[in-house]
Amino acid sequence: xxxxxxxxxxxxxxxxxxxxxxxxxxxxxxxxxxxxxxxxxxxxxxxxxxxxxxxxxxxxxxxxxxxxxxxxxxxxxxxxxxxxxxxxxxxxxxxxxxxxxxxxxxxxxxxxxxxxxxxxxxxxxxxxxxxxxxxxxxxxxxxxxxxxxxxxxx
Amino acid sequence: xxxxxxxxxxxxxxxxxxxxxxxxxxxxxxxxxxxxxxxxxxxxxxxxxxxxxxxxxxxxxxxxxxxxxxxxxxxxxxxxxxxxxxxxxxxxxxxxxxxxxxxxxxxxxxxxxxxxxxxxxxxxx
Numbered sequence: 001x002x003x004x005x006x007x008x009x010x011x012x013x014x015x016x017x018x019x020x021x022x023x024x025x026x027x028x029x030x031x032x033x034x035x036x037x038x039x040x041x042x043x044x045x046x047x048x049x050x051x052x053x054x055x056x057x058x059x060x061x062x063x064x065x066x067x068x069x070x071x072x073x074x075x076x077x078x079x080x081x082x083x084x085x086x087x088x089x090x091x092x093x094x095x096x097x098x099x100x101x102x103x104x105x106x107x108x109x110x111x112x113x114x115x116x117x118x119x120x121x122x123x124x125x126x127x128x129x130x131x132x133x134x135x136x137x138x139x140x141x142x143x144x145x146x147x148x149x150x151x152x153x154x
Numbered sequence: 155x156x157x158x159x160x161x162x163x164x165x166x167x168x169x170x171x172x173x174x175x176x177x178x179x180x181x182x183x184x185x186x187x188x189x190x191x192x193x194x195x196x197x198x199x200x201x202x203x204x205x206x207x208x209x210x211x212x213x214x215x216x217x218x219x220x221x222x223x224x225x226x227x228x229x230x231x232x233x234x235x236x237x238x239x240x241x242x243x244x245x246x247x248x249x250x251x252x253x254x255x256x257x258x259x260x261x262x263x264x265x266x267x268x269x270x271x272x273x274x275x276x277x278x279x
Contacts, residue, residue, distance in 0.1 A: 018233075021212045028216060038197070038218070045216040046192055106205045109189030 001036055001147045006068040012055040014081065017105050020056040023064040024049035027075075030068070037145035044073050044139045047119035050112040051077035051135050057102040058082065059132065073139040075120075083129040091117075091125075155179055155264045157221050157244050160200065163258050164223060164248035170235050171221065171244035179220045183267040184256045188213050195219060199267045202255050206230040211237045211245070221245070225252045 010023035024045045031041035048064060055062040059081025067074040084090045090097075091113050098108025117123045120137035127133040141147075158175040161168060168175065182200040185191045188209060191201065197218035203210060204225050211234045214222055221244035224230055229247055230238075238245045248255050260266070 017207070017209060021209065021216070024216050025212065042197065042216070042218055049213070049216055050192060105207065105209065106186060106188035106191075109187050109193075111189045111193040115193050 001034075001040075001071055001141055003031075003034055003036070003068040003070060003073070006030065007066070009063045009065045010052075012052050012059075012062050012064060012077075012079070014056060014058070014060045014062075015101075017056055017107075020052045021049055023052055023066060023075075027066050027068075027073070031073075035147055037141060037147050040139065040141050040145045043119040044075070047116045047137055047139070048075050050116050050119075051075060051137070053107055054112055054133075054135070055079045055081070057098050057107055062132070071141055075135075075137045075139070077135040078132065079134075080132045083131055083133055084125075084127040085129055087125065087127060155259070155262070157200070157246075160221075160223070160259065160264075161246055163262065164246065164250060164255050166223060166246035166248040169229065169245040169247060170238035171242050174221065174242055174244045177220055177244075179264070181265050181267040182256070182259055184225075184252045186252075191217065194268050196267045200259075200264070202252055204228055204252060206234065208234040208237055210234065211241070211243065215241050215243060219243075223248055223255060225250065225255050 027048055028041050028045035052064055059079035062079030065076045089095055093114050094110040096108045096110035102108040121140045122138035124136045157177050179200040180198055184202040186204050191213055195217040198220050200221050201214055201219050202223045202225055206228050223246045225248055227249045
Protein backbone atom coordinates (compact mmCIF):
# COMPACT_ATOMS: atom_id res chain seq x y z
CA UNK A 1 0.00 0.00 0.00
CA UNK A 2 1.40 3.38 -1.02
CA UNK A 3 -0.92 6.26 -0.28
CA UNK A 4 -0.96 9.42 -2.35
CA UNK A 5 0.35 12.35 -0.36
CA UNK A 6 -2.56 14.18 1.21
CA UNK A 7 -2.98 16.76 3.94
CA UNK A 8 -6.15 18.51 5.03
CA UNK A 9 -7.53 20.31 8.08
CA UNK A 10 -11.22 19.77 8.93
CA UNK A 11 -12.82 22.33 11.26
CA UNK A 12 -15.03 20.93 14.05
CA UNK A 13 -17.53 23.07 15.94
CA UNK A 14 -18.48 22.29 19.55
CA UNK A 15 -22.08 21.09 19.84
CA UNK A 16 -22.58 20.66 16.08
CA UNK A 17 -23.37 16.94 16.23
CA UNK A 18 -24.80 16.83 12.75
CA UNK A 19 -21.55 18.10 11.20
CA UNK A 20 -19.14 15.91 13.16
CA UNK A 21 -17.84 12.90 11.30
CA UNK A 22 -16.85 14.68 8.09
CA UNK A 23 -13.13 14.01 8.56
CA UNK A 24 -13.78 10.34 9.37
CA UNK A 25 -16.06 9.88 6.35
CA UNK A 26 -13.59 11.62 4.07
CA UNK A 27 -10.54 9.65 5.23
CA UNK A 28 -12.46 6.39 4.88
CA UNK A 29 -13.51 7.31 1.34
CA UNK A 30 -9.96 8.28 0.36
CA UNK A 31 -8.50 5.06 1.77
CA UNK A 32 -11.20 3.06 0.00
CA UNK A 33 -10.44 4.71 -3.33
CA UNK A 34 -6.78 3.77 -2.92
CA UNK A 35 -7.61 0.14 -2.09
CA UNK A 36 -6.19 0.36 1.41
CA UNK A 37 -6.91 -2.71 3.58
CA UNK A 38 -10.53 -2.61 4.79
CA UNK A 39 -9.59 -3.14 8.44
CA UNK A 40 -6.92 -0.44 8.24
CA UNK A 41 -9.45 2.04 6.77
CA UNK A 42 -11.93 1.08 9.45
CA UNK A 43 -9.42 1.66 12.29
CA UNK A 44 -8.46 5.08 10.96
CA UNK A 45 -12.12 6.08 10.44
CA UNK A 46 -13.26 4.96 13.90
CA UNK A 47 -10.43 6.71 15.75
CA UNK A 48 -10.86 9.88 13.67
CA UNK A 49 -14.60 9.88 14.41
CA UNK A 50 -13.94 9.45 18.14
CA UNK A 51 -11.54 12.42 18.02
CA UNK A 52 -14.07 14.56 16.14
CA UNK A 53 -16.83 13.64 18.58
CA UNK A 54 -14.61 14.54 21.55
CA UNK A 55 -14.20 18.06 20.13
CA UNK A 56 -17.91 18.28 19.34
CA UNK A 57 -18.91 17.13 22.85
CA UNK A 58 -16.33 18.89 25.04
CA UNK A 59 -14.75 21.83 23.23
CA UNK A 60 -15.73 25.21 21.80
CA UNK A 61 -14.07 24.46 18.49
CA UNK A 62 -11.11 22.70 16.97
CA UNK A 63 -9.77 20.96 13.94
CA UNK A 64 -8.78 17.50 12.82
CA UNK A 65 -5.74 17.36 10.55
CA UNK A 66 -5.22 14.27 8.41
CA UNK A 67 -1.91 13.56 6.69
CA UNK A 68 -1.41 10.55 4.41
CA UNK A 69 2.01 9.60 3.13
CA UNK A 70 3.37 6.26 1.95
CA UNK A 71 1.99 3.54 4.23
CA UNK A 72 1.14 5.88 7.04
CA UNK A 73 -1.79 8.03 8.16
CA UNK A 74 -1.39 10.67 10.87
CA UNK A 75 -4.41 12.21 12.58
CA UNK A 76 -4.08 15.22 14.89
CA UNK A 77 -7.13 16.58 16.74
CA UNK A 78 -6.54 19.96 18.32
CA UNK A 79 -9.21 21.85 20.25
CA UNK A 80 -9.90 25.06 22.11
CA UNK A 81 -11.80 24.02 25.19
CA UNK A 82 -11.71 23.17 28.88
CA UNK A 83 -8.77 20.76 28.68
CA UNK A 84 -8.57 17.68 30.89
CA UNK A 85 -7.82 18.10 34.59
CA UNK A 86 -6.97 14.46 35.30
CA UNK A 87 -5.69 12.70 32.21
CA UNK A 88 -5.33 9.35 34.01
CA UNK A 89 -8.99 9.43 34.96
CA UNK A 90 -10.01 10.49 31.44
CA UNK A 91 -8.23 7.45 30.01
CA UNK A 92 -10.10 5.12 32.38
CA UNK A 93 -12.60 2.88 30.63
CA UNK A 94 -16.14 4.12 31.28
CA UNK A 95 -15.20 7.53 32.72
CA UNK A 96 -16.88 10.48 31.03
CA UNK A 97 -17.70 14.11 31.71
CA UNK A 98 -20.01 14.38 28.68
CA UNK A 99 -23.13 16.52 29.00
CA UNK A 100 -26.66 15.19 29.23
CA UNK A 101 -27.19 16.44 25.68
CA UNK A 102 -24.26 14.34 24.41
CA UNK A 103 -25.60 11.28 26.22
CA UNK A 104 -29.05 11.82 24.75
CA UNK A 105 -27.39 11.73 21.34
CA UNK A 106 -25.87 8.36 22.21
CA UNK A 107 -22.36 9.56 23.05
CA UNK A 108 -20.34 9.97 26.22
CA UNK A 109 -19.93 6.37 27.38
CA UNK A 110 -16.29 6.91 28.33
CA UNK A 111 -14.93 4.58 25.67
CA UNK A 112 -13.50 7.12 23.22
CA UNK A 113 -9.88 7.28 24.36
CA UNK A 114 -9.73 3.48 24.82
CA UNK A 115 -11.09 3.03 21.32
CA UNK A 116 -8.56 5.48 19.85
CA UNK A 117 -5.73 3.69 21.65
CA UNK A 118 -6.96 0.33 20.40
CA UNK A 119 -7.27 1.51 16.79
CA UNK A 120 -4.07 3.58 16.54
CA UNK A 121 -0.50 2.32 16.39
CA UNK A 122 0.74 5.40 18.22
CA UNK A 123 -1.43 7.52 20.50
CA UNK A 124 -0.54 10.60 22.49
CA UNK A 125 -2.70 13.12 24.30
CA UNK A 126 -1.55 16.44 25.72
CA UNK A 127 -3.76 18.98 27.43
CA UNK A 128 -3.81 22.28 29.29
CA UNK A 129 -6.72 23.09 31.56
CA UNK A 130 -8.62 26.12 30.28
CA UNK A 131 -6.83 26.10 26.94
CA UNK A 132 -7.43 22.86 25.10
CA UNK A 133 -6.46 19.31 24.21
CA UNK A 134 -4.36 17.77 21.46
CA UNK A 135 -4.61 14.13 20.41
CA UNK A 136 -2.01 12.71 18.02
CA UNK A 137 -2.41 9.33 16.38
CA UNK A 138 -0.42 7.38 13.81
CA UNK A 139 -1.73 4.43 11.82
CA UNK A 140 0.37 1.83 10.00
CA UNK A 141 -0.83 -1.35 8.30
CA UNK A 142 -0.81 -4.31 10.71
CA UNK A 143 0.04 -7.91 9.83
CA UNK A 144 -3.02 -9.58 8.30
CA UNK A 145 -4.49 -6.36 6.91
CA UNK A 146 -4.66 -7.21 3.22
CA UNK A 147 -4.52 -4.41 0.62
CA UNK A 148 -7.38 -4.08 -1.80
CA UNK A 149 -10.04 -4.98 0.73
CA UNK A 150 -11.60 -1.61 1.37
CA UNK A 151 -14.67 -0.82 -0.65
CA UNK A 152 -14.65 2.56 -2.34
CA UNK A 153 -17.50 4.31 -0.61
CA UNK A 154 -19.05 7.73 -0.71
CA UNK B 155 -29.17 -14.63 7.76
CA UNK B 156 -30.40 -12.64 4.76
CA UNK B 157 -31.61 -9.09 5.35
CA UNK B 158 -34.77 -9.92 3.36
CA UNK B 159 -35.51 -12.70 5.90
CA UNK B 160 -34.99 -10.19 8.71
CA UNK B 161 -37.52 -7.84 7.07
CA UNK B 162 -40.10 -10.64 7.19
CA UNK B 163 -39.25 -11.84 10.72
CA UNK B 164 -39.46 -8.34 12.19
CA UNK B 165 -42.50 -7.32 10.08
CA UNK B 166 -40.39 -4.36 9.02
CA UNK B 167 -40.83 -1.60 6.49
CA UNK B 168 -37.83 -0.82 4.27
CA UNK B 169 -36.98 2.91 4.10
CA UNK B 170 -33.70 2.78 2.17
CA UNK B 171 -31.21 0.46 0.50
CA UNK B 172 -33.62 -1.97 -1.20
CA UNK B 173 -30.83 -3.16 -3.48
CA UNK B 174 -28.96 -4.54 -0.48
CA UNK B 175 -31.68 -6.80 0.93
CA UNK B 176 -30.16 -10.01 -0.39
CA UNK B 177 -26.95 -9.48 1.61
CA UNK B 178 -26.18 -11.88 4.45
CA UNK B 179 -25.42 -10.64 7.97
CA UNK B 180 -23.28 -12.88 10.20
CA UNK B 181 -24.22 -11.29 13.53
CA UNK B 182 -26.27 -8.57 15.19
CA UNK B 183 -26.28 -6.21 18.15
CA UNK B 184 -28.87 -4.03 19.93
CA UNK B 185 -27.51 -0.67 21.00
CA UNK B 186 -28.73 2.83 21.92
CA UNK B 187 -25.28 4.21 22.72
CA UNK B 188 -23.16 5.25 19.74
CA UNK B 189 -19.99 5.14 21.86
CA UNK B 190 -20.68 1.46 22.57
CA UNK B 191 -21.30 0.83 18.90
CA UNK B 192 -17.97 2.45 18.01
CA UNK B 193 -16.24 0.22 20.54
CA UNK B 194 -18.01 -3.10 20.07
CA UNK B 195 -19.34 -2.98 16.49
CA UNK B 196 -18.06 -5.49 13.92
CA UNK B 197 -17.95 -5.28 10.10
CA UNK B 198 -20.97 -6.76 8.35
CA UNK B 199 -23.19 -6.85 11.44
CA UNK B 200 -26.83 -5.84 11.74
CA UNK B 201 -27.55 -2.96 14.13
CA UNK B 202 -30.85 -2.74 16.03
CA UNK B 203 -31.42 0.63 17.69
CA UNK B 204 -33.90 3.17 18.98
CA UNK B 205 -31.67 6.11 18.00
CA UNK B 206 -32.85 7.82 14.83
CA UNK B 207 -30.53 10.77 14.18
CA UNK B 208 -28.32 10.85 11.04
CA UNK B 209 -25.18 10.24 13.12
CA UNK B 210 -26.39 6.64 13.61
CA UNK B 211 -26.22 6.06 9.84
CA UNK B 212 -22.86 7.83 9.57
CA UNK B 213 -21.43 5.77 12.44
CA UNK B 214 -22.80 2.55 10.95
CA UNK B 215 -21.18 3.37 7.63
CA UNK B 216 -17.80 4.07 9.24
CA UNK B 217 -18.07 0.73 11.07
CA UNK B 218 -18.92 -1.20 7.85
CA UNK B 219 -22.27 -2.19 9.39
CA UNK B 220 -24.50 -3.90 6.81
CA UNK B 221 -27.95 -2.61 7.79
CA UNK B 222 -29.91 -0.87 10.55
CA UNK B 223 -33.24 -1.84 12.15
CA UNK B 224 -35.03 1.01 13.94
CA UNK B 225 -37.20 -0.52 16.65
CA UNK B 226 -40.52 0.43 18.30
CA UNK B 227 -41.78 1.84 15.00
CA UNK B 228 -39.44 4.84 15.23
CA UNK B 229 -38.61 6.33 11.84
CA UNK B 230 -35.33 8.15 11.32
CA UNK B 231 -35.48 11.67 9.95
CA UNK B 232 -35.22 12.48 6.23
CA UNK B 233 -31.51 13.32 6.41
CA UNK B 234 -30.77 9.86 7.81
CA UNK B 235 -32.82 8.19 5.08
CA UNK B 236 -31.14 10.22 2.33
CA UNK B 237 -27.70 9.44 3.72
CA UNK B 238 -28.45 5.69 3.89
CA UNK B 239 -29.86 5.71 0.37
CA UNK B 240 -26.72 7.39 -0.94
CA UNK B 241 -24.62 4.72 0.80
CA UNK B 242 -26.81 1.81 -0.34
CA UNK B 243 -27.41 0.84 3.30
CA UNK B 244 -30.73 -0.88 4.08
CA UNK B 245 -32.78 0.90 6.75
CA UNK B 246 -35.64 -1.09 8.32
CA UNK B 247 -38.35 -0.02 10.76
CA UNK B 248 -39.96 -2.69 12.94
CA UNK B 249 -43.01 -2.09 15.11
CA UNK B 250 -41.55 -4.41 17.77
CA UNK B 251 -39.39 -3.48 20.77
CA UNK B 252 -35.60 -3.82 20.84
CA UNK B 253 -35.93 -6.83 23.14
CA UNK B 254 -38.50 -8.57 20.94
CA UNK B 255 -36.61 -7.87 17.71
CA UNK B 256 -33.36 -9.24 19.14
CA UNK B 257 -35.21 -12.28 20.54
CA UNK B 258 -36.84 -13.12 17.22
CA UNK B 259 -33.49 -13.08 15.42
CA UNK B 260 -31.54 -14.82 18.17
CA UNK B 261 -33.85 -17.85 18.44
CA UNK B 262 -33.51 -18.37 14.70
CA UNK B 263 -29.73 -18.56 14.95
CA UNK B 264 -28.41 -15.02 14.35
CA UNK B 265 -25.69 -14.66 17.03
CA UNK B 266 -24.76 -11.55 19.00
CA UNK B 267 -21.79 -9.53 17.78
CA UNK B 268 -19.97 -9.75 21.11
CA UNK B 269 -19.98 -12.45 23.71
CA UNK B 270 -18.99 -11.61 27.25
CA UNK B 271 -17.29 -8.24 27.67
CA UNK B 272 -15.06 -9.51 30.49
CA UNK B 273 -12.11 -10.27 28.20
CA UNK B 274 -12.35 -6.83 26.56
CA UNK B 275 -12.54 -5.08 29.91
CA UNK B 276 -9.47 -7.00 31.09
CA UNK B 277 -7.55 -6.00 27.93
CA UNK B 278 -8.37 -2.33 28.43
CA UNK B 279 -7.74 -2.28 32.20
